[in-house]
Amino acid sequence: MSELRDLYQEVILDHGRRPRNFKVLDGANRKAEGYNPLCGDRFTVYLEVEDGVVKSASFQGSGCAISTASASMMTEMVKGRTEQGAQALFHTFHEMVAPGAATPSGQPKVDLGKLAVFTGVTEYPTRVKCATLAWHTLNSAIEAPGATVSTE
Amino acid sequence: MRGTTEAINLVAFSFGNRFVGAGDEIVISVLEHHSNIVPWQMLCERSGAHLRVIPMNDAGELRLDVYQEMLNPRVKLVAVNHVSNALGTINPVVEITRLAHQVGAKVLLDGAQAAPHLRVDVQAIGCDFYALSGHKLFGPTGSGILWGRSELLDAMPPYQGGGDMIRSVTFEKSTYADLPAKFEAGTPDIGCGIGFGAAIDYLESIDFDAASAWEMDLLRYATVRLSEVPGVKLVGTAAQKASVVSFLLDGIHPHDIGTILDSEGIAIRTGHHCAQPVMERFGIPATARASLAFYNTPAEIDTLVRGLAKVRELFG
Numbered sequence: 001m002s003e004l005r006d007l008y009q010e011v012i013l014d015h016g017r018r019p020r021n022f023k024v025l026d027g028a029n030r031k032a033e034g035y036n037p038l039c040g041d042r043f044t045v046y047l048e049v050e051d052g053v054v055k056s057a058s059f060q061g062s063g064c065a066i067s068t069a070s071a072s073m074m075t076e077m078v079k080g081r082t083e084q085g086a087q088a089l090f091h092t093f094h095e096m097v098a099p100g101a102a103t104p105s106g107q108p109k110v111d112l113g114k115l116a117v118f119t120g121v122t123e124y125p126t127r128v129k130c131a132t133l134a135w136h137t138l139n140s141a142i143e144a145p146g147a148t149v150s151t152e
Numbered sequence: 153m154r155g156t157t158e159a160i161n162l163v164a165f166s167f168g169n170r171f172v173g174a175g176d177e178i179v180i181s182v183l184e185h186h187s188n189i190v191p192w193q194m195l196c197e198r199s200g201a202h203l204r205v206i207p208m209n210d211a212g213e214l215r216l217d218v219y220q221e222m223l224n225p226r227v228k229l230v231a232v233n234h235v236s237n238a239l240g241t242i243n244p245v246v247e248i249t250r251l252a253h254q255v256g257a258k259v260l261l262d263g264a265q266a267a268p269h270l271r272v273d274v275q276a277i278g279c280d281f282y283a284l285s286g287h288k289l290f291g292p293t294g295s296g297i298l299w300g301r302s303e304l305l306d307a308m309p310p311y312q313g314g315g316d317m318i319r320s321v322t323f324e325k326s327t328y329a330d331l332p333a334k335f336e337a338g339t340p341d342i343g344c345g346i347g348f349g350a351a352i353d354y355l356e357s358i359d360f361d362a363a364s365a366w367e368m369d370l371l372r373y374a375t376v377r378l379s380e381v382p383g384v385k386l387v388g389t390a391a392q393k394a395s396v397v398s399f400l401l402d403g404i405h406p407h408d409i410g411t412i413l414d415s416e417g418i419a420i421r422t423g424h425h426c427a428q429p430v431m432e433r434f435g436i437p438a439t440a441r442a443s444l445a446f447y448n449t450p451a452e453i454d455t456l457v458r459g460l461a462k463v464r465e466l467f468g
């Protein structure tokens with residue numbers, strides 16, 4: 001059970017059960033959809049960006065506890081960051097849950113704060129895509145708003 | 153064949169290109185695996201034929217009354233699975249075949265999920281094509297069988313051209329080998345074929361009727377035990393089922409259920425089972441599915457049920 005508890009930490013269970021910012025964002029000016037065709041998880045991420053700063057973020061969709069919690073905590077963590085800052089967080093997070101996976105070089109490492117609770121995911125390779133789906137979607141909302149990203 | 157997928161693609165290409173044209177119809181069902189949907193969509197796109205889909209009821213049984221009304225002389229092929237991999241439903245393939253033949257349609261059965269659980273007699277069923285995969289019969293991945301009526305296979309053009317499928321080759325004209333070599337261009341995966349043969353020998357050596365009876369006992373036991381778990385909802389409750397139990401637990405996502413059960417030593421399949429239209433029909437993204445074989449035991453079902461209590465503890 002101990003490894004399982006590393007994966008399903010209380011914070012994750014809590015955000016999985018009661019996701020924050022789970023709504024359509026009034027005033028959103030960036031939006032992207034993310035889809036994992038292998039498991040059917042599907043999220044829409046909404047951002048309100050002003051002068052290059054994420055004023056507010058939200059999401060909607062359906063997924064497992066890991067993907068939902070990750071999306072929920074992401075919307076809290078990117079608020080107030082610049083777009084580049086949010087992307088740096090994405091790359092650092094991705095490197096943590098999938099060490100050695102293709103991370104663009106030259107990306108600054110940033111402090112993950114409470115996102116560190118997702119380290120347990122590294123022991124479950126099949127769940128890495130759950131943890132990163134919302135983040136890929138966020139990245140696409142910044143780089144190519146309106147697009148649909150797929151994990152495959 | 154590399155498996156059911158390649159077998160179906162062979163028929164869609166070879167039978168389809170020869171015998172299916174604009175305005176014709178192909179009938180499949182809502183219960184199909186993606187491998188028995190997409191090849192027919194591709195055929196319809198290139199030929200101008202139309203795809204028709206047999207619906208099902210809330211138990212996961214095909215609506216034969218609707219099917220009967222769909223049949224007409226424009227239907228060239230009916231392609232359905234013998235057993236649904238997502239729900240376990242055993243389809244009434246004898247009746248489906250008889251009705252199709254009345255309007256002159258040929259019948260392809262996807263037997264990937266049936267072959268491990270049922271004794272399959274293609275002559276008794278009366279179908280025209282039967283496809284299956286070796287890895288569902290304890291054989292290697294990437295092996296499979298397409299059975300077809302020889303008069304049909306003879307009338308169909310080759311699927312792929314190359315070595316081993318020819319009688320003679322000149323630049324003016326090539327002639328093709330007899331069956332089955334006509335459909336076996338190129339060097340096959342020989343080791344895989346030998347492994348598949350060994351798996352079939354093994355299945356022939358056991359008492360298959362006793363194995364099937366054991367699986368039916370397991371199915372009954374699993375159905376009762378799972379129904380007792382608070383929050384469990386079975387998906388697929390057909391009167392005729394193979395030993396496959398698909399279920400939901402409260403609002404807990406099947407992937408989370410799968411990860412917890414994994415840690416208890418129980419391997420189930422979670423997700424849409426390559427049957428997204430089935431999920432859509434029930435308005436759900438995914439199910440958890442225990443697929444029971446004759447090597448499983450009631451004690452393992454007890455472990456599964458205890459595991460679900462753990463899942464509820466963690467996520468409840």
Ligand SMILES: Cc1ncc(COP(=O)(O)O)c(C=O)c1O
Pocket residue numbers: 154155156157158185187188233235236237262263264265285286287426
């Ligand atoms: C009912 C059914 N049809 C087709 C397939 C596809 O088989 P394969 O991937 O071996 O070609 C499967 C296997 O997942 C199946 O369960």
